[in-house]
Amino acid sequence: MSQVVAKDPDLNNLLSIFNEELKDLATKIYIDKTERVIYIEVTREKIMDLAKKLLHLGFDHVKSLSAVDYPQEKKIELMVHIGSYLRVVRKYTVVIKSALERDNPRVSSLTSIWPSAEFHERETWEMFGVYFEGHPDLRRLLLPEELEGRWPMRKDFRIITRKAGEAETPWK
C-alpha cells in the first residue's frame, strides 16, 4: 500500500479512503502523473471483494475491460477501467489490474457487480481466452467462427502477409 501524496486535495481524500477501506484487499495503489488515474493492483481471488467495495464507494460503471498479454512473465494481466457518474468522483478513473495465469486464465465475472461489463467480458474471452466464471452469456462477440479457440490478441498469434496463391487465412 503506498502513501502517495498528490497535489489535488480531493484526490488525497479519495486515496486516504482507499487506503482505509481497501487495505487488506489491494496489493498496491499508485497514481498517474496527471493525477486523474488511480491504479490498483489486486490478486485474482480478491477481485470480487475489491469490486464490491469500489461499488459502494460510488464507482458504478465499467468503461473498459480488457487484458494485456505478458508471455515472458507467463501472465495475462486483466485491466479494468472503472468510472463514476457521481459528481465528486467522476473526474477520476480507477484502473484495476489483476494478474492471471497464462495457461488457464480464469477469473470470476464482474457482471454481478457491474452489469456494464457484459459485452466487454465477451470480447476479452474471445480475444485472450480469459474465462469469466458466472458470466450469463459468454460467447464470441466480434470474431467469426473460424477463430473460435484461437485467442487472436495474444502475442503468439502473429499476422503475416501472404504471398499470391497461398491459402486464405493470413495467420499462423
Added chain:
Amino acid sequence: MEVSGSQDITQELAREIFRVVETGVKEEGERLIELQIGPTHPGSGHMRILAWVDGDVIVRCDPDIGFVHRTIEKLSENRAYIKTIPLVERPSLLDTTPMTIGYVNALEKLMGIDVPPRAKYLRTILAEITRIASHLYGIGILAIFLGHSTGFMWAFGDREVMIELATMLTGARITYAYVIPGGVRRDMPQNFPDAVEKGLKYIEKRLRDWEKIFLNNPVVERRLRDVGILKPNIARILGVTGPNVRASGIDYDVRMVEPYEAYDEIDFMIPVAEEGDGYARGLIRFKEIEQSINIIRQAIRKIPSGEIISPQISRLFNPLMKKIYAEQRRVKLPSLMATLKPPKGEAMARVEAGRGEALFHIVSDGSTNPYRFRFITPSFRNVILFKYLIPGHRIADLPAIYGSLDYFPPEADR
C-alpha cells in the same frame, strides 16, 4: 466526500430491465417468430439484430455485432506510434477528430510533450466542426428510420457545409490526420474565420427549418415520445454514454469533467433532458449542435497567435522544414517521429466524441511499436442497450430506438 451505497444493484436490474413479456406459451416456434434483421436489411446498419417477436411485441433482442471488425488494436501493435493516428480515425468515420485527439493526448502524456495554445484551439475548432457533422448524421439516420426522407436528405446536405469547412482547414474531407503529437499539421488560412461565420449562420438558419419540419412534426412526436425510455439509474448501471445518458438526466460530459485541449477556457453549457425517451435524445443532439456553434465562435475569437507545433518537435526540423514552416505554416514531420520511442510506462486519455466518451490506454515497453493499445468507443458501450432497452416494445419501435441511440456499427466493432 460523498459515498453512495448501491448494494442491491443486481436485484434492481433484474426487476427493472428484464421486462420479458408473459405470453403464456414459452416454447419458441409456437408463438414467437425469430426475425433476423440482418446485415442486408435497410433498417439494420452493419449488424444483425435477432429479435424474437410475439405478434407485434419484441420479447427478446440479441445484437450480433462484429461484421465490420477491423482489428485496430492488433494492427497497432505492428506499427509505429505515428502510423496509428490514421488507423484510429477509421472506425468512427463521422467524428474522426476526437479519436485522433484522444490517441495523441495519451501519447503526449506518455512522452511529456506540451502543446502550444494555438494548436489547442485549432484542435478544438476542428473537433467541434466534426461534432456538428456527426450529430447531423445521427439526426439523418433517425429521420430515415422513421420514414422521413426529407430529414435524411437535409441532414446530409447540411453536413456538406461542415465538411467543406474542414476541407478548407485541413485539406481532406473526412479523415484528416490533422493532429500530431506536439500540435497540428497546418495553420488556418486567412479567410477561414469569415468562411466559418458564413457556415455557422447557414446552419443556424437551417436549424429553424428543422424545428418546423422535424421537431414539431406531430407524427415524429407520436413515434418518438415515450418510446425507449431509459431511466437514469438504469443508464448509470449499464454504463451508457453520450447524448443518450444526457437525455436521461445525468449531466456527464468529458469536456466538463476532465477538460482537454482548449475546453477549460471556453464557456459552454451541457444540454440535459429529463424524460429519457427517443424524442429527448433527438432533441439533445439539436441542442448540442447549437452549443458547438457557440464553442466554435468563441474559439475563433479567442485564438491566440503563436506556434502550432511544440518546440520539442520543431527543434528537430532540418532547414527545408524550417523554411516551409515559416512561409506556409505547414509542418513536415521530422523522420525521427516515425521511429518514436516513448519511455516505458502507460498513459490514459479520454475525450468526448460525438457519441459519447472514448477512452485510450497505451502501454509502452520502450520500443517503436505500442505494446498494447486499448481503445474503447462510445458505441461499443451503448450496444448493451439493444439487449436491455428494446424488449417490450413493438417491431416498429426498433428502428425508432436504434435511430435515437445513434449507434454506429463500425465504431463499435473497431
Added chain:
Amino acid sequence: MVVSLGPLEIPGRLVYDFLHIFILPGFGAVLVLVILIIWAERKIAGLVQLRYGPLHVSRRFGGVLQLVADLIRYTFQEFIIPQGADKIAYLTGPVLALIFAIIPVAFIPVSPLIEPPIYVSSNILVVLAILSTAPIFIIITGYASDNKFAFIGSLREAFLMISYEIPFIISILSMALLFRSLDMSDVVNSQAKYLSGIILNPLAALVAYIAIIRITGRFPFEISEAESELVMGPYTEYSGLMYGVAMGIAYIKLYVYSMLYSMVFLGGWLPILSNNLVESYFIGSFIILIKASILMLIAVFLRSVYPRYRVDQAIRLGWSQVLILSIISLIWSLVLSYFLR
C-alpha cells in the same frame, strides 16, 4: 339525360366503350397519369430535399420519362420466384390486385349524356365493393412469398384495411344519402343544382381523403411497406416485371379513388355543361382528370413532410377518431338532406 343515337346506336356504343376503356379515362389515361404522378412525386420530394430529383433521362423535359426507363429496366430484369413460395398465389396475387383496382373505371360515367360501358344504377356501391376486394389480393401475395417480413407486412395490411375501409364507405354513403341517389351522374347533377359535396359535407370529405391516403399507402400511412422495418412489406420477394406491377398497384388505386372522390365531392365534370356528345365526353373527362390529379398531387406531396405511423397508432386512429368523424358526417347528411328537397 342520356341521348339516344338512333341507327348509330350499336357502332357508336362500341366506339365509345373502346375509347372509354382503352384511351380516356381507361388504360391510356392511367398509364400517362401514373407516369406523370410518380415523376411529380419524385421531383417534388427532390426539390423540397435540396436535390434535383429525376433529371437525367430526358433532360430537356426535366426527367419526365424516368419512369418509362424504370419500366423498361424492370421488364428486362430477371424474375426470380422463391423456392418455397406458393407459385399460383405468388404469380397471380399482384395481377389480380391490379385487375380489381382498375375495373371500376368501366363503371364511372364521364359525361351526363352518355352511359358508361357498364351501367348500373347504383354504381357508387358497385365501385366501392370492387375497390374493397383489392386489398385481399395484397394480403395473399404477402402470405404466398415464403418470407417473414412479407408475412408481417400482409398482416399489417389486413388490420389496416378493415380499420379504414369502413369510415370511407360510411362517408361516401353519407354523400349518397345527402343527394338521395347511388348513381354518380345523379350525384353530379345534384351538385350542379345546389353546391358541391365538399361544401355541403366537409367532414365527410375530410374523412374520405384521410381514408384514401391510408388505403393507397401514402405517407404518413405507408405502414405495410415500411422500408426500415420490413424490407418491402408484402412485395419483398418480387423482382422484375412483377415488381413494377406491384409498385404500380398503389398508384392505380390512388387514381381510381381520386376519380370517385372528385365525382362525389368535387362535382365531377362541372362546371362545364355541354350538349354536344363529343365535346361533353372529352371535356368532361379532362375536367375529372384534372380534379383527380390535384388530389393525387396533394396525396403524393405528403411524402416530403411526414414520417410513417406505427401500425397500432394508425389502427387506433382509424377506429377512434376517423370512424367517429365518419358517423358524425352521416348524421349531418341526414339532417341536411331534410332541407335539400
